[in-house]
Amino acid sequence: MRIKNDRKTQLTNFLTYALVIVAFVILQYMSEGKMLTKSMQGYLIPICVYIVLAVSLNLVVGISGELSLGHAGFMGVGAFTGVIIAGIFRDTIDNEILRLALSMVCGGVLAGVAGFVVGIPVLRLRGDYLAIVTLAFGEILKNIFGNLYVGKDINGIQFAFSSEAIKLAEGGKMILKGPMGAAGIKKIATFPVAFVLILITLFVVLNLINSKEGRAIKAIRDNRIAAESVGINVTAFKLKAFVTSAFLAGMAGALFALNYSSVNASQFNFNTSINILVFVVLGGMGNILGSIISTTVLYLVPELLRELQDYRMIIYAIVLIVVMLVTWSPKVKQMIQVVQVRIKDLFKKKDKKGGSVNG
Amino acid sequence: MSFLQYLINGISIGAVYAIIALGYTMVYGIAKMLNFAHGDVIMVGAYISFSATNYLGVPAVLSIFIAMAVCTILGIIIEGLAYKPLRGTSSLAVLITAIGVSYFLQNAAQLIWGATPKNFTSIVTSAPISLFGGQLTITGEVIITIVASAVIMLALHFFTTKTKIGKAMRAVSEDRDAAQLMGINVNRTISTTFAIGSALAAIAGVLLCSTVPTLQPTTGSMPGIRAFTAAVFGGIGSIPGAMLGGILLGVIETFSKAYLSSQFSDAIVFLVLIIVLLVKPAGLLGKQVQEKV
Known part of the structure; x- marks a missing residue:
């Protein structure tokens, strides 16, 4: 059973990597061959950024089981650190890729530090209280970098x-x-770098989930008291997941900011955190491949509905509600099961008929 | 004297937060869900009152009742369509649905009333009272807000302790299964809670827009988050807690704007919240639930 499960996770992980790499190769080929429309071209990097954010949030919400409503705060820390670092070294480091990498690493580290500082008090709380405190910290972070002059x-x-x-x-x-905020940022983010960031994120998160630490984190999620009683240090492991998630969000934030010519603090507010959470929940809790797919689809839905103008967000809202009702409602689930059983019965009857002819 | 002025203004803002927080806390107590669409019901209430007075020429006081009626119906519809099918499943699923409802209300309001802010005319017409030779001014809005919140608080307290439905509400929030076994109609009780919460949201919306007169589709979201914080601050699920939390939050906000720093008032408010939760993890008046193994 154990080996079977391992094989299954390995297959899923392999599929996840394969999907991302294939998607990148196709999109890169299309974008170099000028086959993408200008607006599609513009969506590439933000989608990558949101995929990284969703995957990293999934580590906290899905794997560690803590509802965090302040993910955009860490994204913002990374974004503003990235902008400052890129601004400082604009004249000293000529290589744009190097400058971008340095900004992203610095953004990630600072967001990780923020995650550590936030995590120590926050992770002592449970359930909805934890959610509200992460919300509060997200707003505090936004408030601080919204008033920073450099x-x-x-x-x-x-x-x-x-x-x-x-x-x-x-x-x-x-x-x-x-x-x-910051204006006149030199746009140095590129799609290949965004792709590499997704690969790094997948590597970090998937390895963490399937490691000894990952199993400990999942054990805490499933039953905290039981996990504690077998000697798992609850706060340390939760903190590990939280800081990792913040670090990745910071890197994504830096990439996000350096993709635009201007950013300001209000872009990293509560609504952004909620959007990322929606991606995670609709993709499936703890399901990394699901996060990637749902982020891509949900990011594109409002953008593709742009022709409908005023109606597009209403449609998005209705889609969101309907999808949640269909996937979670016990009644709908029952109905789907009934239909499945009926279809199976139909095939079984056919088989029987076939059997009698042969016999 | 300016201290007293800030205190009164703080209590007035806090009273609005408290009325909104009551809606959050009652719904949370009974349905164990964070109703993120509550802030947007406030906005709808304000728009209904605005439309009733400006387009239909209804007197201001009557417009509040119209807004309350519309919001009550809206609350029941939202609960029945979006939340009821998900009862008993993951609380996160309901949270996301609530966010969906919130997006829907905001964008529907934008379609109906447009994105440009409307100038809300205050429902209070009395002139401000001047005390101590003009050193202290109390506007009519402040008095009405404080009185309204006190009346609502008392009425709710009476309702939950004396009436049959109120007692049913408390029973359901205590133990849903046991309440059902005692013959309480849980679904109807939860719907009633949503109805009351939404009616309160309509009052809060009118009071809020009387104090801060710009009305736009996103008007409800920030006070909504603030009031949610207030509900947690006072201990979510507790009615006096929501009142206390709301008023304290309003006072802290006004004082930190006045004395500490206006640009960091948000950060200060949330920092106080975090400190309170670290010392008392269930909020000021919340019950500490012991976890069973």
Whole structure:
């Protein structure tokens, strides 16, 4: 049984990697051959970013079983760190890929640190209280980087919480302007880098899930007291999942910010966290492949409905409600089962008839 | 004297949060779900009142009752269509459905009333009261809000302790299965809770927009989150807790804006919430539930 299960997970993991790689190769080929429309081209990197965010949130919500409503906060930390780092090294590091990688790593590390600081108090709480505190931390993070001013001149870099506090020498430049956010960012994010980030995320998350730690985390999710009684350090393992998730979200955030010419704090609000959560829940809790597919589909649905203009978000909302009702309602499930049994019966009857002819 | 002024304004804002928080906390207590669409019911209530007074020429006071009636029906419909089929399944599934309902209400409102903010005319016409030679001004809105929230609080307390439906509501929130065995119609009780919560949301919407007169499809979401925080702050599921949490949250918000920092008031409010939850993990007046092995 054990080996069978292992084979099944291995197959699913292999399928996940294969799907991502094949999708990348096809899309890259199409985009180089100018076969994609301009708007489709523009969706590529954001979809990758949201896939990374959904997969990393799935680690917390699906695998670790903690409802987190502040994922956009970590994304924001990564985004603003990334913008600042990219701004600082704009003239010193010429290689754009190197600069992007450095920004993403710094964004990830800082988001990971934020995750650690947030995680220590938050993970002591349970259930809905944990959800509300992650929401609160997300809003606090947003509030802090929404009021951060960063300037750069020949003397160095200045940080402050008000615009007056920064006095720049001649030729100095503001990188971050509080609530206005950052403008004039050089767009250095590329689709191959986004693809590599997805691969890294999959590698980290899938390996973590199928490791000794992953089993411990799942044990905590299924029964905390039982897990504790066999000697699993609950807080340490939960923290591990939380920090990993925050780190990945930070990297995705940096990539996201460096894909646009301007970002501001309000982009990383509660609604963004909720959107990512919707991707995770509709993809299936703890199901990584599901997260990837649902993110892609759900990101594209409102974009493809753009022709319908005002009606598109209403349709999206109705689709969301109907999908939830169909996939979760016990009554609908029962109905599907009845239909399945009937179809099976139909085939069985046919088989019997066939048998009698032969016999 | 400015201290007193801030305190009164804080209590007034807090009273609105408290009325919204009551809706959250009652629904949570009885159906164990976070109804994220509650904030948008507030917005719908405000729009109904606005339309009734501006397009139909209904007197302001009557428009509140129309808004309450519409929101009550809306609450029952939402509960019946979107939440009832999912009863007993994962709470996360209901949460996502609630988010779907929230998107739906916001975008439906945008279709009907447009995205441009409407200027909500206050329902209160009395002139502000000036005390201590103009050092302290209390607007009519402030008085009405505080009085309304006090009346609602008392009425709800009476309702849940004295009437049959109220007692049924408490029984269902205590133990749903046992309540059902005692012959309580659980589904109808939950629908009633949604109806009451939505009617309260309509009142909150009108009061909120009387104080802050811009009305747009997203008007409800931020106060909704604030009130949700307030409900958790006071101990979610507890009616006096929601009241206390709401008022404290309003006062803390006003004071931190006035004395500490206006730009970081959001962060301060949420920081206080986190500290309270770390010290008292079930909120100020919430019951600490012991986990059984």
